[in-house]
Amino acid sequence: MSARAGTLAVTEAARRRTFAVISHPDAGKSTLTEALALHARVINEAGHIHGKAGRKSTVSDWMDIEKARGISISSAALQFEYEGSVINLVDTPGHADFSEDTYRVLAAVDSAVMLVDAAKGMEPQTLKLFEVCRHRRIPVLTVINKWDRPGHEALQLMDEVFLKTGLKPTPLTWPVGIAGDFRGVLDRRNGTMIQFTRTAGGATLAAQAVLSADEALAAHGDAWTTAVEESELLSADEADLDVEAYLDHRATPVLFGSAVLNFGVSQLLDTLLELAPAPGPRPDVAGEPREVDAPFSGFVFKIQAGMDSAHRDRLAYIRVCSGVFERGSVVTHAASKKPFATKYAQQVFGQSRETVDLAYPGDVVGLVNASMLRVGDSLYVDSAVTFPPIPSFAPEHFAVARANDSGRYKQFRRGIEQLEQEGVVQVLRSDRRGDQAPVLAAVGPMQFEVATHRMKGEMGAEVTLDRLPYSVARRTTRDWVTQLDSQSGVECFLRGDGEWLALFADQWRLGRTQRDLPEAVLEPLVAATDA
Numbered sequence: 001m002s003a004r005a006g007t008l009a010v011t012e013a014a015r016r017r018t019f020a021v022i023s024h025p026d027a028g029k030s031t032l033t034e035a036l037a038l039h040a041r042v043i044n045e046a047g048h049i050h051g052k053a054g055r056k057s058t059v060s061d062w063m064d065i066e067k068a069r070g071i072s073i074s075s076a077a078l079q080f081e082y083e084g085s086v087i088n089l090v091d092t093p094g095h096a097d098f099s100e101d102t103y104r105v106l107a108a109v110d111s112a113v114m115l116v117d118a119a120k121g122m123e124p125q126t127l128k129l130f131e132v133c134r135h136r137r138i139p140v141l142t143v144i145n146k147w148d149r150p151g152h153e154a155l156q157l158m159d160e161v162f163l164k165t166g167l168k169p170t171p172l173t174w175p176v177g178i179a180g181d182f183r184g185v186l187d188r189r190n191g192t193m194i195q196f197t198r199t200a201g202g203a204t205l206a207a208q209a210v211l212s213a214d215e216a217l218a219a220h221g222d223a224w225t226t227a228v229e230e231s232e233l234l235s236a237d238e239a240d241l242d243v244e245a246y247l248d249h250r251a252t253p254v255l256f257g258s259a260v261l262n263f264g265v266s267q268l269l270d271t272l273l274e275l276a277p278a279p280g281p282r283p284d285v286a287g288e289p290r291e292v293d294a295p296f297s298g299f300v301f302k303i304q305a306g307m308d309s310a311h312r313d314r315l316a317y318i319r320v321c322s323g324v325f326e327r328g329s330v331v332t333h334a335a336s337k338k339p340f341a342t343k344y345a346q347q348v349f350g351q352s353r354e355t356v357d358l359a360y361p362g363d364v365v366g367l368v369n370a371s372m373l374r375v376g377d378s379l380y381v382d383s384a385v386t387f388p389p390i391p392s393f394a395p396e397h398f399a400v401a402r403a404n405d406s407g408r409y410k411q412f413r414r415g416i417e418q419l420e421q422e423g424v425v426q427v428l429r430s431d432r433r434g435d436q437a438p439v440l441a442a443v444g445p446m447q448f449e450v451a452t453h454r455m456k457g458e459m460g461a462e463v464t465l466d467r468l469p470y471s472v473a474r475r476t477t478r479d480w481v482t483q484l485d486s487q488s489g490v491e492c493f494l495r496g497d498g499e500w501l502a503l504f505a506d507q508w509r510l511g512r513t514q515r516d517l518p519e520a521v522l523e524p525l526v527a528a529t530d531a
């Protein structure tokens with residue numbers, strides 16, 4: 001790569017912010033996504049890009065199941081310009097059963113926004129995803145949402161964030177008026193008030209006015225005084241912004257807002273620009289950093305097929321790590337060392353797709369019909385690099401898959417292979433069971449629903465899944481397979497990534513086997529909770 005391209009990559013990386021929103025379903029992630037895009041003037045009325053049943057077009061109607069269930073399984077990236085910077089918002093699935101997908105998405109971002117419902121506080125799925133951020137050391141900004149509705153007290157919410165995450169909340173803004181009587185926020189860094197004015201249905205940009213402290217006192221009296229006093233309490237408790245602590249995963253800056261009313265959203269964008277890390281060097285599998293100005297490199301964090309009928313194809317989403325991605329260039333697939341032509345490269349969000357000609361570190365590119373690519377694969381130009389694999393979660397649900405029509409075995413096999421490559425389910429095989437009846441393994445049972453649905457609709461092979469009575473998986477080695485298989489309530493399989501797994505009916509069997517065969521390697525796999 002020329003020195004000029006290297007410089008360009010550095011400049012472009014510096015003005016990018018690539019992040020994901022983590023939250024419990026219903027906290028307002030879709031609404032916030034719309035509001036962010038609205039603020040960036042991508043759309044001029046909320047609801048055009050993203051949403052659920054009832055809103056206009058939705059990102060999540062790629063699959064019938066998603067439609068029927070009103071959940072979002074698909075991931076995509078929304079890119080927009082804001083104040084001279086480029087924001088990449090990588091979407092995460094809304095349902096806990098797809099947390100493995102979210103885990104992969106979190107491998108592709110540089111920071112996260114934790115969205116908390118003011119009335120519900122820290123909910124389980126938020127915490128699970130937070131744990132993934134902690135594990136990956138992704139800096140987290142917190143947004144307390146739905147402040148227009150009755151909810152917990154702001155100080156109480158700060159305590160909860162601290163107790164459950166261990167991160168020190170350092171509010172940048174503080175609400176004026178209790179939850180449900182939202183008047184605006186105190187900007188804790190300059191002492192002014194950002195006043196909220198309600199607009200019809202929150203469908204357009206919220207009107208905001210900045211008031212001086214005196215004006216705020218005159219207009220809001222006690223509500224203002226309380227906000228100022230509480231903010232002083234926070235300062236006394238050293239809960240003021242500490243950028244280093246945020247980047248080092250010890251503190252989380254906090255904003256208050258209402259996504260549905262589009263309030264707090266511009267503050268979030270400004271905060272992302274000011275504080276969130278830009279794409280930087282990424283360690284390879286040996287821990288060596290791939291510098292941003294090195295020749296192009298990236299890795300696949302998501303494969304998606306079976307989107308709506310207008311685009312029945314397969315997309316591999318790449319996060320660009322270094323250099324400049326140029327559509328049409330030939331890159332090397334690190335796993336096979338084979339060349340790969342990037343003729344069709346797209347940016348995908350919702351149903352809109354645009355051809356991408358150039359992309360820079362932090363960007364997400366969808367490569368169309370890249371059938372050789374698997375989740376975790378690295379791509380590069382010139383100097384070779386392999387990024388660390390994205391670990392698979394420990395599955396907790398298992399089912400034998402059988403083709404209903406034995407005449408369609410070929411379609412069945414191909415279909416299962418495709419689902420495995422996309423990471424829709426994990427596929428386990430053993431000599432004992434043979435290739436006719438592979439075992440599908442999932443973190444959440446809804447993954448099975450998606451697999452069955454797609455096998456029938458897309459792959460032309462209806463399947464029956466018979467659940468197996470296992471609930472715990474541990475890693476083992478080839479040497480122990482025969483002995484472990486001879487125990488009751490234990491069965492060993494080879495997973496697609498070459499890992500040997502021992503499945504146990506329950507914790508009790510696992511404990512007993514650990515006692516009986518103390519030498520057997522029975523290491524825990526990455527689990528949703530200890531990821």
Ligand code: G4P
Nearest residue numbers: 025026027028029030031094145146147149258259260261
């Ligand atoms: P999700 O993607 O995190 O699952 O949540 P989503 O944005 O779909 O929001 C869930 C519900 O919460 C929606 O209501 C949405 O309108 C509402 N909501 C989101 N942000 C706010 C907010 O700041 N204040 C208030 N009061 N409500 C908010 P719904 O009734 O389920 O759907 P809809 O018919 O309003 O779209």
